[in-house]
Amino acid sequence: MTLPARVAPDQALFQPVDRCWVCDETRLERFHECRFDFREYAKQDPELDSYTGRTAWLVRCAGCGFGQPDALPTLPRFFDRMYDQRWSEQWVEREFESDYKDFIFGRILGELERRVTARPRRLLDIGAHAGRFMHVAQRAGWIVEGIELNPRTAACAARRTGAPVHQVNAHTLASGLRRFNAITLTDVLEHIPEPVALLTTVAKLLEPRGWIAVKVPCGRSQWHKERLLSAISPSREISLAGNLVHVNHFTTASLKTALERAGFDEVQIGTAAPELVPRDCSALQRVASNAVRLGVYWAARLPGGVDTPLALNLQAYARFPRR
Numbered sequence: 001m002t003l004p005a006r007v008a009p010d011q012a013l014f015q016p017v018d019r020c021w022v023c024d025e026t027r028l029e030r031f032h033e034c035r036f037d038f039r040e041y042a043k044q045d046p047e048l049d050s051y052t053g054r055t056a057w058l059v060r061c062a063g064c065g066f067g068q069p070d071a072l073p074t075l076p077r078f079f080d081r082m083y084d085q086r087w088s089e090q091w092v093e094r095e096f097e098s099d100y101k102d103f104i105f106g107r108i109l110g111e112l113e114r115r116v117t118a119r120p121r122r123l124l125d126i127g128a129h130a131g132r133f134m135h136v137a138q139r140a141g142w143i144v145e146g147i148e149l150n151p152r153t154a155a156c157a158a159r160r161t162g163a164p165v166h167q168v169n170a171h172t173l174a175s176g177l178r179r180f181n182a183i184t185l186t187d188v189l190e191h192i193p194e195p196v197a198l199l200t201t202v203a204k205l206l207e208p209r210g211w212i213a214v215k216v217p218c219g220r221s222q223w224h225k226e227r228l229l230s231a232i233s234p235s236r237e238i239s240l241a242g243n244l245v246h247v248n249h250f251t252t253a254s255l256k257t258a259l260e261r262a263g264f265d266e267v268q269i270g271t272a273a274p275e276l277v278p279r280d281c282s283a284l285q286r287v288a289s290n291a292v293r294l295g296v297y298w299a300a301r302l303p304g305g306v307d308t309p310l311a312l313n314l315q316a317y318a319r320f321p322r323r
């Protein structure tokens with residue numbers, strides 16, 4: 001699909017962001033202009049569609065390397081409205097059944113099992129989607145709960161796991177009494193502006209000395225990958241943050257800083273496991289594609305590999321030090 005025509009800037013539609021969300025640095029350098037395209041929302045949400053053709057710059061922090069927009073839309077609940085996807089029930093069920101993220105989930109649970117010695121052990125999955133990770137964690141012996149704001153995926157997660165799935169944000173849940181030994185944010189933190197504020201709230205949901213596991217795309221590696229793909233296929237648009245879906249672009253340094261500023265210690269960051277081709281695809285496609293994905297992953301797991309463009313995703317573990 002081609003990009004929509006560019007529309008002249010309208011400053012009332014954007015609020016400038018003038019400091020790094022991670023380290024407060026004000027030296028921010030533009031590196032990519034993204035153009036909004038909400039044409040598919042034309043009927044569902046005309047106000048959101050009014051951003052179609054407008055642009056926002058992504059900027060990189062000179063202090064910590066973090067990437068973020070230099071302005072945010074002023075439309076109330078912009079991100080909630082963008083994520084108000086009305087998926088079919090069949091699609092949501094397939095998301096629960098599909099095993100394409102099970103390798104990632106298995107690696108995360110293995111690492112958390114080594115760290116969490118309390119029994120029983122309670123886990124909260126923030127951004128639980130259709131509930132697949134909650135299900136896999138239950139099978140591994142965890143008592144699980146989830147946070148999921150989309151009503152269709154939340155309903156599936158609750159029905160398929162029989163576990164509580166809260167349709168509230170982390171801040172609301174933290175005002176109650178629930179506390180967990182481990183909290184996971186897998187492919188979630190890149191979507192939420194001001195990530196340190198969210199991590200600070202998440203810390204309040206942990207038991208003393210509880211662990212957090214955070215998986216995010218590596219901003220710089222994704223940028224290299226997009227530029228490479230666009231060089232191979234010049235008609236391909238660089239799509240780094242269409243519609244600001246990825247609003248945060250982490251590096252290893254900025255992810256570590258974000259966790260430390262939220263009060264975590266013992267921060268460890270490595271290359272995250274990749275999604276794999278699911279079992280219901282053809283065997284040939286699965287074997288060939290997974291060999292490449294796993295090859296890149298294991299290469300990026302070698303010493304120093306996390307700081308190379310091979311580390312397409314980052315996986316952090318950190319402990320909250322409250323005693």
Ligand SMILES: [Zn+2]
Nearest residue numbers: 020023061064
């Ligand atoms: Zn910074």
